[in-house]
Structure formats: structure tokens, C-alpha cells
Amino acid sequence: MATAGKVIKCKAVVAWEHGKPMSIEEVEVASPKEHEVRVKMVACGVCHSDWTYMNEMVPSRLSQFPVVLGHEGAGVVESVGPGVTKFSPGDKVIPLFVSQCGKCECCLSPKTNLCKQNWASGHQALLPDGTCRITCKGQQIRQFASIGCFSEYAVVPDINLAKIHPDAPLDLVFLLGCGISTGYGAAINCAKVEPGSTCAVFGLGAVGLAAVMGCKAAGAKKIFAIDINPDKFEKARQLGATDCVNPKDHSKPIQEVLIEMSNGGVDFALESVGSTVVMRSALESCRIGWGTCVIIGWTEAQELSLRPNDVLMGRTLKGAYFGGWKSVESVPMLVEEYMKGKLKVDEFVTHRLPMKDINKAFDMLITGKSIRTVITI
Structure with missing residues (x-):
């Protein structure tokens, strides 16, 4: 040029x-x-x-x-x-x-x-x-x-x-x-969502909605989409959410609501807000014994505090950066998946x-x- x-x-x-x-x-x-x-x-x-x-x-x-x-x-x-x-x-x-x-x-x-x-x-x-x-x-x-x-x-x-x-x-x-790859990969690569499982996605921005899409692609049976903005719920349902939950509609903490709705806790929780309060809620919503919580949201100004029992009883807490994709080799593949109609x-x-x-x-x-x-x- x-x-x-x-x-x-x-x-x-x-x-x-x-x-x-x-x-x-x-x-x-x-x-x-x-x-x-x-x-x-x-x-x-x-x-x-x-x-x-x-x-x-x-x-x-x-x-x-x-x-x-x-x-x-x-x-x-x-x-x-x-x-x-x-x-x-x-x-x-x-x-x-x-x-x-x-x-x-x-x-x-x-x-x-x-x-x-x-x-x-x-x-x-x-x-x-x-x-x-x-x-x-x-x-x-x-x-x-x-x-x-x-x-x-x-x-x-x-x-x-x-x-x-x-x-x-x-x-x-x-x-x-960034957005779609990060959320979609967090469900597929990092959480390793299993067929027939129950999932909860906290925060329905682009990353959270992509995580909903990833849970759906992985075969999750139940997908709770959580946000305080109900305007996001229609899009979440289009991408695979089975239940949409607004924490403002409940008098008890959202983790307690989800434990009741899932009969004991979700198998996988994905946090895409970038709030340590929400991260804590996501972890506590996970089922004791094997529940996995994946943190996707980014913050450097807050510290996350936990009780040892939050993880001692078999829960796993982990993070996901760019959805676990090897960037240079994976993004062209994701583009091809989109062009074939396999990725929204x-x-x-x-x-x-x-x-x-x-x-x-x-x-x-x-x-x-x-x-x-x-x-x-």
C-alpha cells in the first residue's frame, strides 16, 4: 500500500x-x-x-x-x-x-x-x-x-x-x-459443562449471554440466567436459557433462591459481572460435592473473601481468561464455525x-x- x-x-x-x-x-x-x-x-x-x-x-x-x-x-x-x-x-x-x-x-x-x-x-x-x-x-x-x-x-x-x-x-x-469467545469458551473449555447438567450464568452482557450459549451447546438441561435487568431475558432465552431470574424479585440472597430452584445447587456457575459480591454468590449457589464456579468477570479494585467451607466441601473455584482459547490458532476456527452457521x-x-x-x-x-x-x- x-x-x-x-x-x-x-x-x-x-x-x-x-x-x-x-x-x-x-x-x-x-x-x-x-x-x-x-x-x-x-x-x-x-x-x-x-x-x-x-x-x-x-x-x-x-x-x-x-x-x-x-x-x-x-x-x-x-x-x-x-x-x-x-x-x-x-x-x-x-x-x-x-x-x-x-x-x-x-x-x-x-x-x-x-x-x-x-x-x-x-x-x-x-x-x-x-x-x-x-x-x-x-x-x-x-x-x-x-x-x-x-x-x-x-x-x-x-x-x-x-x-x-x-x-x-x-x-x-x-x-x-473478546466477548463471545470469552463467555462461550468459559462454558465449553473451562467449566467443561456436561450434558444433562444444571447451570447458572450471572450477568447477561455479551460475555454472559455467550456463556449461556456455551452451556446450551454443551448439552446443559437447565440454564438459569441471572440479571437485575429484565430487558436481557428475551435474548437469554433465545440463546438457550430455560429460566430467567431477577435477584430484585426475591427477598432472600440469590444463591439461596437458586439452591431451592435447582434442588440443592447448580452443577456449574459462571460469573460474568466482575463483582466480588456476585462471585461469592455464584460459588455459594454451586452444589456441595462437585459444583464448579468459573469467574469470568474482571476487576482489580476488589478483593474476594471466602469461607474455607465454601470449597472444602467439594466445590471448585476457578478462573477463565479469554474462554481458555489458544488465541492465534482458535479465533480463525471460531470464525469458520460462525460462517458455517454453527456459532451465533x-x-x-x-x-x-x-x-x-x-x-x-x-x-x-x-x-x-x-x-x-x-x-x-
Whole structure:
């Protein structure tokens, strides 16, 4: 492309300060360095994790501003840096907030989908060399999760990128970069939901709804969908929920309600809210002896406290990161499953907005008026 090797001036959404509205700015995106790829973004989703990063009070995170958020996107390769062999200009790709180098002990183990190669820098919103490729008004702008999809162009490490089917609709499959994959995989890969089992999913955002879909795909007999927003219940039923429960409709704790409704507790509970109070409720709703609780929701500002008996009596508490998928190799497969009609994606998109309406999109997410909003870049 004509822009290869040159600095590109474009628009991006910049979060200048913690807890403050974001603004559209003209930024400069440098050309990719070794093992980096510059992507022309097409679409990006508004995920609760972006809101958490921007608003949750974590002192260590305050130094990571200004930043371009966005980690659930899709686009087309514009140019590649030295040493890149798996990507070429024109390839359709999905950036990944979980890398897969294929060489570290985690990548080589079937026991985890984590990767050590870009873990520390990604959590500091930097690229592996400790810098970023975006500048604005003479200042370096960090990139959330080493990506920063809320920009017309983004430079990402080649180990944080999945090449997908050339016919894949980018304005839909971007959801497989986080929300759907995370919830669906949490049920399939991490909880390992069993046929005929009873499940409870706490929180019916995109991740929770995908977890409902995963429980259904795994053959669960009973799926309780829990949320304080009853507007989410119709979509949950469409994706496989058998019972929808609003904690506000009951005078006793939700875990006690579920224990009664399931005759002793659920076999699998999946928490997708990011609240330690809800995590505790999810664990306590599990059946003594063999119930499994999987934490999907993200928070760093809260601590989870438990009674030893919560797990001593046979319950299992575990976490799920990106649904347990080995990112680079799994996302193309999930895209293929969607294109074959075996995985639902379209049903999760409720709104489409231009990049200039990014703050409106976040407001709709937090107030429960949207499941996923497509931001057209």
C-alpha cells in the first residue's frame, strides 16, 4: 500500500484521564517495527473491560494514561514490519488481547491458553519493547492490551493477531476477539459443562449471554440466567436459557433462591459481572460435592473473601481468561464455525455508531441499553 513505511495521520479515540470522557483526536501512527503489523481497523466493539480500565480506581493504572482503548476489533493489514512472515497487506485480521507466541512454556502446555511473551507489557498498555506507535500532540499514547482498536490504524505485535477467512464480515466477527469467545469458551473449555447438567450464568452482557450459549451447546438441561435487568431475558432465552431470574424479585440472597430452584445447587456457575459480591454468590449457589464456579468477570479494585467451607466441601473455584482459547490458532476456527452457521454472532449486535459517538456507546453499555455496539472506524 502507498502508506507502507510512512507515518499515518488519522483519527483515534483518546482517553486522556482516568474517569473522564474520551475525545476524538488526530494522531500519528508510526510504521511497524520488527514482528509488528499495522492494521487498518474497520470495526470495534465496546466492551465492559474497556470501561473498567478507564473508571475503576486502581492506583497503578493511573499512570497508564493517555491511552487508546478498544481490544475487540477487526481490520485489514496495511503493512508489516521486518521478520513478519504470517501476514501480508490485505489480509483480514482480528487483533488479540491474549498473545500466542507458540514458544513459551504456557503456549507449549495444553493446560493453559496464557502466553508469557507479551503479558507484562500488555498489562501496561505498551508494545513488547516498552513503547507505543501512537503519538498525539507530541505525547506518546498507550495502547490498551498492546492493541488500541479505537483508532483508524493500530500497530500490534504479530503474536497478537489472527488471520481469518477472507470472506468473513469484519463488522460482525470482531466479537470473536473478546466477548463471545470469552463467555462461550468459559462454558465449553473451562467449566467443561456436561450434558444433562444444571447451570447458572450471572450477568447477561455479551460475555454472559455467550456463556449461556456455551452451556446450551454443551448439552446443559437447565440454564438459569441471572440479571437485575429484565430487558436481557428475551435474548437469554433465545440463546438457550430455560429460566430467567431477577435477584430484585426475591427477598432472600440469590444463591439461596437458586439452591431451592435447582434442588440443592447448580452443577456449574459462571460469573460474568466482575463483582466480588456476585462471585461469592455464584460459588455459594454451586452444589456441595462437585459444583464448579468459573469467574469470568474482571476487576482489580476488589478483593474476594471466602469461607474455607465454601470449597472444602467439594466445590471448585476457578478462573477463565479469554474462554481458555489458544488465541492465534482458535479465533480463525471460531470464525469458520460462525460462517458455517454453527456459532451465533449477529444476535449480539444491538447498535451501530460512528467513532465520534464513543461516549454515547459506553453510556448505553453501562445503563444496560445495549449488548454490543459496533463502532465503525
